[in-house]
Amino acid sequence: xxxxxxxxxxxxxxxxxxxxxxxxxxxxxxxxxxxxxxxxxxxxxxxxxxxxxxxxxxxxxxxxxxxxxxxxxxxxxxxxxxxxxxxxxxxxxxxxxxxxxxxxxxxxxxxxxxxxxxxxxxxxxxxxxxxxxxxxxxxxxxxxxxxxxxxxxxxxxxxxxxxxxxxxxxxxx
Numbered sequence: 001x002x003x004x005x006x007x008x009x010x011x012x013x014x015x016x017x018x019x020x021x022x023x024x025x026x027x028x029x030x031x032x033x034x035x036x037x038x039x040x041x042x043x044x045x046x047x048x049x050x051x052x053x054x055x056x057x058x059x060x061x062x063x064x065x066x067x068x069x070x071x072x073x074x075x076x077x078x079x080x081x082x083x084x085x086x087x088x089x090x091x092x093x094x095x096x097x098x099x100x101x102x103x104x105x106x107x108x109x110x111x112x113x114x115x116x117x118x119x120x121x122x123x124x125x126x127x128x129x130x131x132x133x134x135x136x137x138x139x140x141x142x143x144x145x146x147x148x149x150x151x152x153x154x155x156x157x158x159x160x161x162x163x164x165x166x167x168x169x170x171x172x173x
Contacts, residue, residue: 020067027063107144114169118150119158 005028009020042049062070062078069078084092115121121131138146151169154160 016067019071023070024063107147109170110147111169115146115150119153120146120150123153123157 005024006017006021008024009017011017012020038049065078071077074080080092115135116132121128124131126134135143135146147169151165154165154168155162
């Protein structure tokens with residue numbers, strides 16, 4: 001008989017049990033997916049990679065730490081404490097820096113007519129006027145998503161030649 005994650009923490013009071021179950025669920029759902037994705041992307045380019053914090057005994061230790069040690073004074077506080085023994089202080093305390101991507105800069109060389117003359121509008125059954133109104137309002141990541149969808153439509157639905165799609169996309173072509 002197997003028990004659910006929620007049942008595993010049911011001996012705690014509800015707020016604590018809910019948080020414990022949520023943390024365990026996140027670990028179960030996102031860790032395997034993230035590692036599988038990382039592995040596929042790296043192996044596609046013949047890059048060997050080892051995740052540094054995935055030692056089983058370390059994982060067991062961390063999962064069995066009291067909740068208070070895992071979430072306070074900050075999330076990953078125990079990791080920061082350990083890291084402070086090995087890394088310079090400014091690295092341990094710095095704010096998280098994500099992978100930054102400015103879609104506006106990436107889209108500068110894109111041809112203005114790529115979306116207005118594209119096939120996505122037809123598939124979405126938008127009139128020319130409503131499509132142009134939509135394009136005039138979109139900025140940043142939303143515009144980038146629409147451009148990505150247009151490329152996808154041309155490559156995988158219409159099965160256009162990738163070189164022709166690229167030439168249609170970039171103003172410098």
